[in-house]
Amino acid sequence: PVKVPAGKWGAVYNCDIPHKTFDAAMKHIAQAHKDLDYIIITGDMESHDNWVYTREKTMDNIINITQVLINHFPTTPIYEAVGNHEGVPQDSMGPHNMEEYDTRGPTWLYNTLADQWSRWITPESVKGVQYRASYVEYPSPGLKLISLNSDYCAISNFYLYLNQTDPDDTLNWLISELLASEQKGEKVHIISHIPAGDNYCLKGWAHNFYEIVNRFENTIAAQFYGHTHQDHFQVYYENSNPAGRPTHFNFITPSLTSYSYNNPAYRIYTIDGGYEGASYTVLDAETYTTDLNEANAKDQEPQWFLEYSARDTFSLPDLSPSSWNSLIDRLAVDDDLFTKFHRYYWRSSYEENCVNEPQCRQHYVCCLRVAKSFDEDTFCAGM
Incomplete structure (x- = not known):
């Protein structure tokens, strides 16, 4: 049953945005941020x-979304990573060693992505x-961008249960790319979904993956x-010691x-670059959002605004691992800071008195320490 009718521009419930909201967002970004070097999706x-996905529908959606991006960003490079919802059924991206790969495998999807992304990649x-x-x-000299298919770790990708050993040799491939960059003195950005x-x-x-990141902490920027x-x-x-040195x-x-x-959101990153020896670390992250309820009530396109700057709002000296780790410590004890973080977590759209509920607050803070799945006991001990 329909409990809350969706508005013209969508609804802040268990609802996705309509196509018109996506198009309006891309139009706004193109007009408001004319100096973008490239876009990450x-x-x-x-x-x-999820259960009405078909190959034809997914291919049409990928093509339609690509066309919207081209319309609004005709000359801006766009680098994308595949998400688990692109699989049909959802998550279904089997590696080459599965039986019946030619008929059950994701070749149809990968070929569609390759065709649509070919205008931006070599x-x-x-x-x-x-x-x-x-x-x-290579978005910039000295910077390698790696788009990694993390659906090969998706818990609902049932093809992986036949053999979970590094599907399609993807982590070995990642290591080889990181090692090559380390030897050349390049910096690396990883974009991925999960x-x-x-x-x-x-x-x-x-x-x-956690071990790989720690091994190449000086290469991955x-x-x-x-x-x-x-x-x-x-x-x-x-x-893997949360009392030890933060690495990434x-x-x-x-x-x-x-x-x-x-509420919908997007983010603008300012990155150190454009000169020899650049670190390619992120200098600031600015998050923009809109109010769908207001757009629906006024029957106007969503009005986007800067929600916050990571450095300014959280008083971070930089966006290094140690700064983020210090923020976690402060969120555990500073009520006002945690309330602010919680509001941004939901883009000001979800009411929850979490700051005064120890278990609720602990959950949010704990998750910030966990970059390795199913290991909360290790990283949240003593909280």
């Missing part, structure tokens, strides 16, 4: 009517997308994820979709 182009990268939906690009600290990611993959739809982050630690962190960017109980 971390996957999930499908709505959440022919060599197109081959990578066709094989494992992962690829490498963060390894989310329990939607299989434990074996997450454990191995930043990581960007989606999937959760929320606004948060995850910190890595040396030897995941940016987990809030979603453009309103599913579930979120």
Whole structure:
């Protein structure tokens, strides 16, 4: 039954945004941010009517979304990662060693992505997308961007239960790319969909990925994820010891979709670059959002506004792993700061008196320490 009718521009409930809201958002971004060097999209182009997915519908959606992007950003490079909702059924992306790969495998999907992304990536990268939906690009001299297919860790990708050992040799491929960059003195950005600290990611993959990140902590300059739809982050630690040295962190960017109980959002990153020896670390992250209820009530296009700057709002000296780790400590004890974080987590759209509920607050703070799935006991001990 329909409990709350969706408005013209969507609704802040268990609802995805309509196509017109996506188009309006892209129009706004193109007009408001004319100096973008490139755009990152971390996957999930499908709505959440999971059990009515078809290959034809998914291919049409990918093509339609690509056309909207081309219309609004005709000259801006766009780098995308595949999301778990692109699978049909959802998550279904089997590796090449599965039986009946030619008929049950994701070749149809990977070829569609390769075709649509080919305007922004090299022919060599197109081959990578066709094989494992992962690829490498160079947005700037000295910066390698790796788009990693993390659906190979999705807990509901049932093909993985036949053999979970590094599907399609993807982590080995990642290691080889990181090692090559380390030897050349390059910096690397990883874009992917499912963060390894989310329990939607299989434990074996997450454990191995965590070790890879720590091994190449001086080469990986930043990581960007989606999937959760929320606004948060995850910190890595040396030897998986949360009392030890923080080594890295995941940016987990809030979603453009309103599913579930979120106002839409997007993020602008300012990155150190453009000169020889640049660190390519993120200097600031500015999150923009809109109020769907207001847009519906006024019958006007959503009005976007700067919600917050990470450095200014959280008083961070920089966006290093140690700064994010210190923020976690402050969130545990500073009521006003935690209330602010919680509000941004939901884009001001979800009422919950979490600050005064110890278990609720502990859950949010604990998750920020966990960049390895199913390991809360290790990273949240003593909280």
